[in-house]
Amino acid sequence: MTSLLEPELVAPSSPTPAAPRGIHWGHLLWRVTVVAYAAALLVFVLSLKVDDALAANVVLQVYGYLFAAYLLTRIVVASRYRPDTTTVPDELLPTLVIAVPAFNEEAHVEDTIDALFRVDYPAEKLRVVVVDDGSSDGTWERIVASGVRHPLMDGIRFSRNRGKRAAMAAAVRASDRADLVVFVDSDSVLESQALRELVKPFLGDPTGRVGGVTGHADVQNPGTNLLTRLQQVRYFAAFRVIKAAESRYGAVTCASGCFSAYRRSDLLEVLPEWENQRFLGQEATFGDDRALTNALLRRRREVRYQSTAVSATLVPDRWRAFLRQQLRWKKSWLRETLYVVRFAWRWPLVASLGVYASVAFQLLGPLVALHSIVLRPLFWGGSPWLYMIGLQVVAVLYGLLYAGVKRSPHWWGGIAYAFVYSAVISWQIYWAMVTQRNTSWGTRSSNVSNEGEPLAVAEVVGDPGDTGLPLLCAPGRRVLSIEDAAVAERQPVSDWGVATTRDWVTGVLAVPLSALPVLWWIFWR
Known part of the structure; x- marks a missing residue:
């Protein structure tokens, strides 16, 4: 049987013109202000001479020009x-399995599942497999309750906590009836058209080289506090900047775990090495998305970004959890950088130079700051x-x-984040080097290990395929309750409300x- 993803079935089309949308005069004025301010900052930067202050600081001069x-x-x-704007009839859309790994996500997993079944995609081509990675809270009960409402959902419960990679791998193996496997974090929700948009780069690829596509992730809880802003x-x-630039060359270096899709055939090829990855003698327990992306790129597959495939993810709203998350990301970045620098030279010049430059700035940036501000x-x-x-100028331009x-x-959040990053987060790279062998997540009460009782499937909901793990219990079957018709779907927790007057006052005042x-540098320095 011919695969639905083969090139001859692809039917690219020209973009459909968007319906005209009116722009409120206030928004128009805001955009004019933003553009004018950005232009003025660029003029300021271009007008800077290599005066005594800059010429005497050779380190800052070279670093500044390169950056x-x-x-x-x-x-x-x-x-x-x-x-990508490729479109095909519904009958030619690829079959999908959405894999949702979950650990102690009792509060959010039902919202994620409900949101997945609200997306606009043919029901006969879509399945959802939720894997409970040995949670110690009520996550499994919430998954079972979701299975009653959604007959196309299958659930798998591990006998013990084994780690996100094992959960993802089990879902991949259980997705034997799918062309593509879509990974969605258990704290993320999708927009209605997200799946249709995510598959377009696969359908528009005549070479078959696209192995992965990552969607766009927005923050689901931006209004919680300053940190989420x-x-x-x-x-x-x-x-929209980094991944979009990388996508121009099919070289996105990290397909986000929030929302990404892969050809199942490619996943099966890299699954053993990815699932059992070790570094410095330790099992790799995080950074699964970056490691999986690397495995595909190393095999000359392309990984792209689709900005119209939008998800919203919950981000940490406490500094302690946030800094631990950033440290974890720094560790996985360090580990995977040692791999990507070995083959990035094969990419187009702009793409490969971008990778090597980003590595240099990550490693040397804090030292340049220390030299310029303190030493x-x-x-x-x-x-x-x-x-x-x-x-300040770079931070403001990002915000604008x-x-x-x-x-x-809320553009001012970019300025605040830049200074937080420079003062705190960027320095974590050196702590990540020192503590690289510590593979604890730091933000979840898990005990991931190969030791102990053999890993098995303790319970299932529905009829998932073979996970490659021994089954301890009889396969589960949904019992459709008479309450099904009365169960209203939860509303997504994402807040897409319009900014308040107070928000706009703050945003406008942040400009001057x-x-x-x-202005101080120009007139009073």
Whole structure:
């Protein structure tokens, strides 16, 4: 039988013109302000001469020029990014299995499952497999309750906690009737058209080289507190700038675990090495999304970004959990960087240079900051202000990009995040080096280990395929309750409300306030 993903069935089409949308005069004025402010900052940067302050600081001079070139290249390449617009009739859409690994997600897993069944995709081509990775709370009970409402959902419960990779691998093996496997985190929800949009790069690929596609992730809880506001802008830049630029060359270096899809045939090829990955003698228990992306890129598969396939994910709202998450990400970045630098040279020049430059800036950036802000002023009588002004300008430009594209008053979060990143998060890279052998998540009460009783499937809901694990119990079957008709689907926890007047007042006032350091440099330095 011919695969639904073979090139001859692909039917690319030109983009459908979007319906005209009216823009409120206030939004138009906001965009004009944003563009004018960004232009003024660029003029300021271009007008800077290599004066005594800059010329005397050779480190900052070289670093500044290289970083500016890197940043400008990323933005220019990202501006040329366009999402795939391939469309095919419903009967030619690929079959999907959505794999949802869950551990102690009692509070959110039902919202995720309900949201998956609200998406616009042919029911006969869609299954959902939820894997409970030995949770110690009521996650399994919530999965069972969801199975009553959704007959196309299958659930798998591990006999003990084994780790996210094992859960994902079990779902892949159980998805034997699927062309594509879609991974969705248990704290993420999808927009209605997300799946149709996510499969388009596969359908529009005449070569069959696209092995993975990552969707766009927004923050689901931006209004919780200051920390979530900061992450809102950071997520936008990470996806709409970094991943968009990488996608131009089919070289997205991390297909986000929030929402990504892969050809099942490619997954089966890399599954053994990925599932059993070890580093420095320790089992790799996190960074599964980056490791899986690397495994595909190393085999010359392409990984792309589809900006129109949108999910919303819950982000940490406490600093302790956030910093632990960032440390975990730094560790996986360090580990996977040692692999990607070995083959990135094979990519187009702009893509490969982007990878090597990002590695250099991640490793050397904190040291340049230390030299410019602390060591040089203390020992050589230099001024720290040039570095601080440069950081301020870059942070404001990132925030303005968010303000212009999203028409959002919360753009100031980008400025705050840049300074938090420079002062705290960037330094975690060195702690990550020292503690690389510690594979604890730090944010979940799990005890992932190969030791102990053999891993098995303790319970199932529905009729999942073979997971490759021994089955301790008889396969489960849904009992359709007479209450089914009365069970109303939960509403997604995502808040898509319009910004309040207070938000706009704050956003507007942040414009002149953010310009004060630059004005000080020009007139009163």
